[in-house]
Amino acid sequence: MSAATASAGIVELLPPDRVLTGEAASEWAGGRDVGTVLFPADTNEVQALVRLANETGTPLLPAGNGSWLGAGGWTRDGGAVVSTSRLDSVVHYEPADLTLTAGAGLGWRKLGAVVEPNGQWLPVDTPGVGAGTLGGVAACGVPGPLSGRYGAIRDNVLGLEVVTGDGRLLRIGGRVVKNVAGYDLVRLFTGSRGSLGVITRVSVRLFPRPGADVTVVFGGGVGEALEVARVVRVTSLPVAAAEMVVRGTGDETGRDAELAVRVLGGRAEVDDVRARLVAEVGTGPEGTMRGGEGEAFHRERTAWEGRSPIVVRMTALPDRLAATMGWAGGGAGRTRGEIAADVLGGVVRVKGLSVDDGIAGIAATLTRARSELEAMGGTLTLSRAPREVAEVAGWTGGGGGGGALARKLKSLFDPRSVLLSKCP
Amino acid sequence: MIPATLTKSLVEICGRGGVIVDEERLLVYESDALTAYRHRPGAVVLPRTTAEVQGAVTAIARHGLPIVPRGAGTGLSGGAVALDRAVVIGTARMNRILEIDAANHRAVLQPGVINAELSAAARPHGLYYAPDPSSQTACTIGGNVAENSGGPHCLKYGVTSRYVTGLTVVLPDGSVAKLGGQGRDAPGYDLVGLFVGSEGCFGIATEIEVGLLPLPEGVRTLLGIFDRIEDAGRAVSDIVSAGLLPAAMEIIDGPTIRAVEDSVFAAGYPTDAEAALVIEFDGVEAGLDEEAARAAGFCRRAGAREVRSARDEHERMALWKGRKKAFGAMGRIAPDLLVQDATVPRTTLPSILKGISEIGKRYDLVVANVFHAGDGNLHPNILFDRRDEDELERVERASKEIMQLCVDAGGTITGEHGVGLDKKHHMPLIYGSAELGAMWGVRRVFDPAGVMNPGKVLPEETAPEWTANGEEQGAAEPVAAAVAAP
Ligand SMILES: Cc1cc2nc3c(=O)[nH]c(=O)nc-3n(C[C@H](O)[C@H](O)[C@H](O)COP(=O)(O)OP(=O)(O)OC[C@H]3O[C@@H](n4cnc5c(N)ncnc54)[C@H](O)[C@@H]3O)c2cc1C
Numbered sequence: 001m002s003a004a005t006a007s008a009g010i011v012e013l014l015p016p017d018r019v020l021t022g023e024a025a026s027e028w029a030g031g032r033d034v035g036t037v038l039f040p041a042d043t044n045e046v047q048a049l050v051r052l053a054n055e056t057g058t059p060l061l062p063a064g065n066g067s068w069l070g071a072g073g074w075t076r077d078g079g080a081v082v083s084t085s086r087l088d089s090v091v092h093y094e095p096a097d098l099t100l101t102a103g104a105g106l107g108w109r110k111l112g113a114v115v116e117p118n119g120q121w122l123p124v125d126t127p128g129v130g131a132g133t134l135g136g137v138a139a140c141g142v143p144g145p146l147s148g149r150y151g152a153i154r155d156n157v158l159g160l161e162v163v164t165g166d167g168r169l170l171r172i173g174g175r176v177v178k179n180v181a182g183y184d185l186v187r188l189f190t191g192s193r194g195s196l197g198v199i200t201r202v203s204v205r206l207f208p209r210p211g212a213d214v215t216v217v218f219g220g221g222v223g224e225a226l227e228v229a230r231v232v233r234v235t236s237l238p239v240a241a242a243e244m245v246v247r248g249t250g251d252e253t254g255r256d257a258e259l260a261v262r263v264l265g266g267r268a269e270v271d272d273v274r275a276r277l278v279a280e281v282g283t284g285p286e287g288t289m290r291g292g293e294g295e296a297f298h299r300e301r302t303a304w305e306g307r308s309p310i311v312v313r314m315t316a317l318p319d320r321l322a323a324t325m326g327w328a329g330g331g332a333g334r335t336r337g338e339i340a341a342d343v344l345g346g347v348v349r350v351k352g353l354s355v356d357d358g359i360a361g362i363a364a365t366l367t368r369a370r371s372e373l374e375a376m377g378g379t380l381t382l383s384r385a386p387r388e389v390a391e392v393a394g395w396t397g398g399g400g401g402g403g404a405l406a407r408k409l410k411s412l413f414d415p416r417s418v419l420l421s422k423c424p
Numbered sequence: 425m426i427p428a429t430l431t432k433s434l435v436e437i438c439g440r441g442g443v444i445v446d447e448e449r450l451l452v453y454e455s456d457a458l459t460a461y462r463h464r465p466g467a468v469v470l471p472r473t474t475a476e477v478q479g480a481v482t483a484i485a486r487h488g489l490p491i492v493p494r495g496a497g498t499g500l501s502g503g504a505v506a507l508d509r510a511v512v513i514g515t516a517r518m519n520r521i522l523e524i525d526a527a528n529h530r531a532v533l534q535p536g537v538i539n540a541e542l543s544a545a546a547r548p549h550g551l552y553y554a555p556d557p558s559s560q561t562a563c564t565i566g567g568n569v570a571e572n573s574g575g576p577h578c579l580k581y582g583v584t585s586r587y588v589t590g591l592t593v594v595l596p597d598g599s600v601a602k603l604g605g606q607g608r609d610a611p612g613y614d615l616v617g618l619f620v621g622s623e624g625c626f627g628i629a630t631e632i633e634v635g636l637l638p639l640p641e642g643v644r645t646l647l648g649i650f651d652r653i654e655d656a657g658r659a660v661s662d663i664v665s666a667g668l669l670p671a672a673m674e675i676i677d678g679p680t681i682r683a684v685e686d687s688v689f690a691a692g693y694p695t696d697a698e699a700a701l702v703i704e705f706d707g708v709e710a711g712l713d714e715e716a717a718r719a720a721g722f723c724r725r726a727g728a729r730e731v732r733s734a735r736d737e738h739e740r741m742a743l744w745k746g747r748k749k750a751f752g753a754m755g756r757i758a759p760d761l762l763v764q765d766a767t768v769p770r771t772t773l774p775s776i777l778k779g780i781s782e783i784g785k786r787y788d789l790v791v792a793n794v795f796h797a798g799d800g801n802l803h804p805n806i807l808f809d810r811r812d813e814d815e816l817e818r819v820e821r822a823s824k825e826i827m828q829l830c831v832d833a834g835g836t837i838t839g840e841h842g843v844g845l846d847k848k849h850h851m852p853l854i855y856g857s858a859e860l861g862a863m864w865g866v867r868r869v870f871d872p873a874g875v876m877n878p879g880k881v882l883p884e885e886t887a888p889e890w891t892a893n894g895e896e897q898g899a900a901e902p903v904a905a906a907v908a909a910p
């Protein structure tokens with residue numbers, strides 16, 4: 001049976017108003033031709049869809065809001081998209097427990113609106129988080145700059161409900177903050193990018209929102225900013241996050257760099273840390289943002305990539321930042337791009353704004369950067385790229401280990417490879 | 425007890441000093457800190473390197489014998505106990521810190537390094553290792569990884585899995601896998617996270633990379649004394665609800681206080697109190713006094729009769745003493761001690777504590793609570809004498825009821841001590857056959873032959889058919905392969 005006829009069968013499981021096809025479907029998926037998008041309304045429907053997909057041989061692509069499906073890489077076309085965006089209710093929220101359980105499709109903004117009135121938040125500032133769903137963010141598991149302070153999403157997901165690739169329903173973990181009953185399947189599914197199952201429900205740990213949220217911005221050339229970054233990295237002061245953005249090629253000849261250092265805590269603590277940090281750095285900051293202004297700034301930062309055609313993620317140990325930035329500079333130069341560096345985490349992202357320089361040249365630059373990064377223990381991943389670039393450069397590097405284990409885990413939960421996602 | 429040929433191979437691999445077959449000496453390895461379970465291993469091997477572990481695993485597996493990894497044996501769930509005369513691979517001689525990379529706040533170490541020794545070694549660099557189990561002067565990092573251990577300060581800083589960034593693992597088939605490493609942002613499944621908490625069933629961690637934190641500049645420690653344990657529980661809830669994030673919040677109940685005060689560990693807690701609450705804040709000096717004052721206010725409003733605060737490190741240690749020595753003290757007032765470990769949602773603490781006390785009364789048992797209150801992680805400890813068969817039976821029944829109570833409140837059967845041998849039959853209280861089947865499946869991915877720490881964590885009767893043949897699973901006709909791949 002071809003994928004097209006098979007998905008026709010599966011479509012009949014849902015009422016027509018919860019199915020998108022053709023242009024409406026690709027519009028929903030950010031311009032990517034996905035064929036069909038299905039919107040199950042509860043876990044049972046998700047399970048029925050996955051089971052039927054197994055019986056009929058229909059490939060499925062799990063999704064949230066589809067906000068990052070256009071990126072390619074871990075997904076393939078064909079079959080139908082299963083969006084969890086209708087599974088968006090809050091199932092359990094006890095503010096005094098600082099825990100929340102909700103449908104995987106709960107939008108990130110809606111989550112914020114639910115917990116903020118109680119002075120709480122889920123401090124995840126991973127790229128693109130604002131447009132996503134709770135389940136999608138958990139499925140991607142990408143750490144953001146705040147993860148040094150609060151842990152990444154994987155450290156704050158307490159429990160999951162998933163429908164595995166072969167249609168089994170699992171409720172793993174729980175809603176208490178400490179739990180070591182059995183093997184930690186929650187961590188396996190968090191960050192598995194829809195390759196093992198469809199996440200239908202998520203329990204997370206929340207945090208009290210600190211009384212003060214201050215961001216100090218240092219400016220200058222890349223060289224100067226790197227020196228400030230070094231001070232920020234080695235200080236014993238509690239810095240919550242530090243992110244540097246470089247507009248231009250990232251060479252040291254004076255293109256603009258901006259380093260935003262975020263300090264969170266009680267008011268007295270934050271004022272003290274800010275003053276001492278500025279003294280340690282030795283040069284005055286360009287400005288200081290407090291409260292709403294800083295929050296808006298960071299919210300915008302999580303949408304930094306926008307719809308850029310190329311997004312590259314490089315990692316290496318934080319004290320190699322200058323070298324990593326150098327390789328990022330090469331990539332940015334080729335694509336008229338910009339660079340954002342998580343100073344404490346050693347993660348450097350490049351968004352390329354243009355591929356006019358030629359696919360071959362871009363791919364060669366990235367391949368070279370990857371081998372240099374890998375030689376110093378780092379990685380280079382394409383988060384989004386035109387297919388032609390990815391075909392040459394590859395989405396991820398060869399290393400990473402655990403290859404055989406990863407393959408066996410995939411075939412354990414998705415033995416018929418029904419799920420189109422694969423974990424890079 | 426093991427075949428002479430195996431002894432010979434093991435001696436060749438690990439040296440004579442690294443192989444124990446003498447029955448008398450094997451007695452030391454008969455149990456972990458949960459002494460209810462005693463099984464003498466067939467032999468104990470003490471390798472020094474990853475290569476030696478590899479050699480030992482391969483040799484033992486060739487003889488078809490099961491393997492049990494072991495750290496310091498402080499585990500409280502029988503995890504390191506060798507059933508069926510399994511061969512223990514101990515990490516006692518793998519106790520080197522390989523690297524402290526201060527610039528990147530990270531360290532690489534062998535699994536046998538003692539938890540507290542890592543922090544001591546990091547201290548000159550202004551760093552420390554955050555997860556601090558109460559057993560930290562004895563337990564190993566390898567054991568912490570296997571149990572995903574917590575500790576008092578995990579309230580603010582999180583448990584072991586947050587700090588493990590890379591692992592070198594000898595798998596049950598003798599191969600070596602490197603998982604994560606150099607920070608932990610690499611693409612792919614979080615196999616490090618999956619391995620942490622695997623209780624010695626997935627392989628042996630032979631090198632561990634962890635993250636370190638800068639030492640906090642200042643610390644404030646308070647001790648609230650309460651006449652009713654519910655009030656202490658309420659103070660904990662109120663402090664959290666107010667948005668304060670203490671580094672630690674620990675409760676010691678009346679029976680525990682009296683056990684401590686009657687012992688050589690007497691810490692000066694009032695013996696007529698029904699609860700003592702230790703609260704600690706850490707961070708930069710600025711603002712600490714204010715946070716401590718607010719927390720003290722919440723204690724008083726919740727009914728504390730007295731709130732003490734430490735003025736210096738000496739006084740701080742004194743306030744902590746009752747908490748830290750609680751297990752030691754209890755061990756002295758009863759021949760046997762069952763250390764329970766369950767987590768409940770924090771808001772249910774007052775009612776759960778009441779429920780536990782009622783269960784204790786009903787079964788005529790002394791239950792003493794000392795626990796990580798901020799995390800809702802309870803340790804109801806039952807004091808008893810196992811020679812009294814009737815009492816032993818009541819202990820077992822009470823223990824199961826306590827667990828059911830916690831599960832019904834939305835909690836779980838273990839917060840940090842692990843399932844091991846002790847709780848595997850309680851796993852069905854929280855997981856159905858699908859979840860247990862999935863766990864079996866994952867275990868078989870790591871250990872298809874079932875040689876690594878068999879008989880632990882998962883009840884045998886829940887092993888599903890379909891996991892027994894992982895190969896066949898993979899052979900199912902792939903659906904997506906027919907569709908164009910990028
Ligand atoms: C501007 C921008 C920049 C981004 N940058 C990056 C980046 O650099 N690197 C990166 O990795 N991600 C990036 N993302 C993705 C982001 O981290 C989150 O994954 C995204 O916000 C989730 O969105 P979503 O819920 O709409 O999921 P979708 O976009 O619908 O899906 C994203 C991925 O998650 C899987 N998924 C979604 N929901 C589920 C579910 N319920 N169960 C199982 N699998 C599911 C999908 O299969 C897919 O692989 C970016 C997103 C945006 C919008």
Ligand SMILES: Cc1cc2nc3c(=O)[nH]c(=O)nc-3n(C[C@H](O)[C@H](O)[C@H](O)COP(=O)(O)OP(=O)(O)OC[C@H]3O[C@@H](n4cnc5c(N)ncnc54)[C@H](O)[C@@H]3O)c2cc1C
Nearest residue numbers: 495496497498499503558564566567568570573574624629
């Ligand atoms: C007084 C006391 C207080 C305690 N307080 C706490 C506490 O506050 N928090 C807490 O979480 N726990 C606590 N514990 C429990 C115990 O100390 C921890 O579980 C600890 O992590 C066990 O470490 P160990 O080295 O003694 O391991 P062991 O007991 O030797 O082994 C534990 C498990 O780990 C496995 N294992 C050991 N090394 C490896 C390795 N290298 N690779 C793979 N598997 C391995 C073993 O097979 C076994 O399953 C306490 C125990 C006592 C006695």
